[in-house]
Amino acid sequence: MNLKQLSAHLGLSQTTVSRALNGYPEVSETTRKRVMEAADKHNYRPNTRAKGLATGRAMAIGHVIPLSAQHEMMNPVFADFIAGAGESYSEAGYDMLLSLVADADQERAYREMAAKRNVDGLVVHAAKMRDARILLLQNTGLPFAVHGRASEITTPYNWLDVNNKSAFERATNFLLDLGHRRICLVNGQESMDFAHRRRKGYEAALAARGVEIDPALMFADEMTEIYGYDTVQRTRSLADPPTAYLASSIITAFGVRRAIEESGLKMGRDISVITHDDDLSYMRNGADVPVFTATRSSVREAGGGPGQPPGFQNQNPRAPPQTEPFLAEVTVGRPTRPPPHTVV
Amino acid sequence: MNLKQLSAHLGLSQTTVSRALNGYPEVSETTRKRVMEAADKHNYRPNTRAKGLATGRAMAIGHVIPLSAQHEMMNPVFADFIAGAGESYSEAGYDMLLSLVADADQERAYREMAAKRNVDGLVVHAAKMRDARILLLQNTGLPFAVHGRASEITTPYNWLDVNNKSAFERATNFLLDLGHRRICLVNGQESMDFAHRRRKGYEAALAARGVEIDPALMFADEMTEIYGYDTVQRTRSLADPPTAYLASSIITAFGVRRAIEESGLKMGRDISVITHDDDLSYMRNGADVPVFTATRSSVREAGGGPGQPPGFQNQNPRAPPQTEPFLAEVTVGRPTRPPPHTVV
DNA sequence: CCAAATTCCCAAAGCGCTTTGGCTGCCAGT
DNA sequence: ACTGGCAGCCAAAGCGCTTTGGGAATTTGG
Missing domain, CATH: 3.40.50.2300 (Response regulator)
Known part of the structure; x- marks a missing residue:
C-alpha cells in the first residue's frame, strides 16, 4: 500500500493524506482521524527511500567500525556501545547503518558515505591519537561524532569519552x-x-x-x-x-x-x-x-546517552561541537589488598 | 555533485552518464571512459535514496537483534556474526541495517520494516524453538534468513546453523x-x-x-x-x-x-x-x-560465509529455501582427562 | 548506391513521497 | 451586501536516479 493507493482509497489527495499523517495543521481533525485509521488498518508506512528523497534526510546514522588487517576483530565494546545507540535511535525513528571497513579502505569509505548520502551522520569508533578519519570527515562536511577522542587533533569536533x-x-x-x-x-x-x-x-x-x-x-x-x-x-x-x-x-x-x-x-x-x-x-x-x-x-549507556541520535542534537551546523565526558566511577571489589608483607 | 550536474559538466545526457557508469552496452567505450574519469574526479556516487527509489531495491540487509526486557544484553555472538556479515556485504555493495528491537515490539517492527521497504531482506538472530518471528515474516513477504533454526516450525525457510x-x-x-x-x-x-x-x-x-x-x-x-x-x-x-x-x-x-x-x-x-x-x-x-x-x-565465518548477502543469493522467490549447516569441529585441548581415580 | 541494421545518444516518464502555491467555500466584520 | 480572512482541500513540481522509447548518425549488405 503506497500513498497514492491510500489516498485514492480515501477519496483524498496525496497532499492531504501526507499532511494528515505528518501532523500538519492544514487538515481537519475529523479527516486526520479518518486518514490515520485507514493507514493503520492497511499498515501503511511511507516508503523510506521516497521519503528520504523528498525530504533530503536519510533518517539513519552510520557507525563505522574499523577492521584492521593485523588484528581482525569485533571488539565487544563496540557491540555494547552500538546496543545502547540502537535503542535510542529506534526511539527517535532513526535507523542504524553499520559499516565495517578495513583500515586501508577508510578514506574511500568515508568519501563514499558522504557522496551516497545514505546517512545523515556518522559515529566514529576507536579513536586514535591522531585520527586521520576525523580530518577526513571534517572535509566531507558530513556531521559526525567520535566515540573517544583524538588527543592530537585540536580542531573542534563532537566527541563522547570516558575520563x-x-x-x-x-x-x-x-x-x-x-x-x-x-x-x-x-x-x-x-x-x-x-x-x-x-x-x-x-x-x-x-x-x-x-x-x-x-x-x-x-x-x-x-x-x-x-x-x-x-x-x-x-x-x-x-x-x-x-x-x-x-x-x-x-x-x-x-x-x-x-x-x-x-x-x-x-x-x-x-x-x-x-x-x-x-x-x-x-x-x-x-x-x-x-x-x-x-x-x-x-559503554552501553554511553552509546544511548548522548541524545538521539548522539552528537547530532543540534541541527545548527554552526553550533559549537558537543563534547561529553562520561565519568568512570570506582567500585571496590575483592581483589585489592595491600601487597603481602606490608604493615598497613 | 549529482547526476544532473555531472552530465551537464560533461555535455551529455543523464541517461548516457547513468548508463556509462552502470556498464550498459549502449555507450561507446571512449565516452564511458570519459564519464568514469569525470565521476572519479568529482567523487560522484549516485544518491542511495534516489537510486533505491528508481530501482526499487534498497541495497541493504537488516539484522534484527532481540532485546529482551528481562535479560538486556548484546550477545557477543551477534557481534561476531555481524562482523562476518558486514564484510561480505560491503564487498557486494550492500549496506547493513541494524535493528535492536525489544521482544514486545517484534511484531510492529517487522511489519514496519516490510512496509517501509528500507531493506531488501532480513537476517533473524537468536532463533527460538517456535519462533514467532518466522511465521510473521513469512506473512510479510519480506525475504529473510535465520541464524539458527526453529525446530518446531515445519514450513521451509532459509537458515544457517551449526550442527x-x-x-x-x-x-x-x-x-x-x-x-x-x-x-x-x-x-x-x-x-x-x-x-x-x-x-x-x-x-x-x-x-x-x-x-x-x-x-x-x-x-x-x-x-x-x-x-x-x-x-x-x-x-x-x-x-x-x-x-x-x-x-x-x-x-x-x-x-x-x-x-x-x-x-x-x-x-x-x-x-x-x-x-x-x-x-x-x-x-x-x-x-x-x-x-x-x-x-x-x-560464528564470524558463518556470518560472512553463506553468500552475499546471506540467504538471498537466489533472486527467484520460488526457489527452494537455502539451508546451510555449519559443521563444528572438535579440537582437543588440555582440560579433558579421565576422571580422577580411573584406570584408563 | 540505397535500404537496413547498428551504434550512440537523448528526452521524458516514473519511482513514492513532501511541499509549494494555489483554489474554494464559509463566516465574521462593517 | 461586500470584502477579508481562514479553514480545508488539491494539483503539480521536485527530490536524483533508472529506464523506456525513440532518433540521428554511421556502418553494413545486397
Missing part, C-alpha cells in the same frame, strides 16, 4: 595508597587514544608519589584474554615482580586472574588487580560482590 | 570415552533452539551408553561468565558431583574454569571441561595450545 586519564590516575592512587609500588599496567594498544590517556593517568599518579615509572611494567596490546594471561606470566619472572595489575579491560583482567590463580597465587591476597570495566552486558563484574575492583563506565 | 545436536553428542561421547559418567551440561536458555538441540545431543549420547540422565546436572541460562561460575559452585556440593562440565559458550566456560580453580581443583586434572567455541575474536581459545577442548565453529 580515562583521571580514572586511571585514581586507580593507580588507590593501589599506591594500599602500599603497592610495583604496579603493572596492562593497557590497550597505544595507538588508541584511550590507552594513551590511561597511561598518562597511571604515570601521573606514580610521578606524584615519586614512584619509579618502570617500562618493564608497562604493556600495551589488544585487550584479549590471552594477553592478560601472557602478561602476568611474563612479569612473574621479573627480579622484582609487580604486586598489583591495572588492566584496561575486564576481558584482559580475566586473563590476568587466570594466570595468577594458575600460578598458585591468590588474587586479592597475594596480588591486587584493578581493571577498567566497560560494564559489558556479557561480562559483568560480579553482581553482588564485584569480582574486580574497577573503574567503571557503562 | 548443534551432533556436536554435543560427539563432545559427550568424548567425555564418556574417557570414562566420565557424571557430566554436567551448562547450557544456554532452553527457549533458544540451539540449546534445545545441544541438550538433545547430550542426552542421546548418554542414553546410547545407558548412563543416567540426571536433571540435577543439567543447567540452562544465559551464557554469562558468572553463570558458569555459579553452576560449578552449585554442583560441587552435590553428593555425587560431576567429573566433567560441558559448556555451551566459551564465556561460560571461563566462569566454569574460574570456579574450579578457585576451589583448589585443577582443570584438566581433577575436572574435565569441554565447551562449544564460537571462535569469538576477543575470546579465542588459546592460540597454540587450546585452553579448552571444544566443539568449534566460527
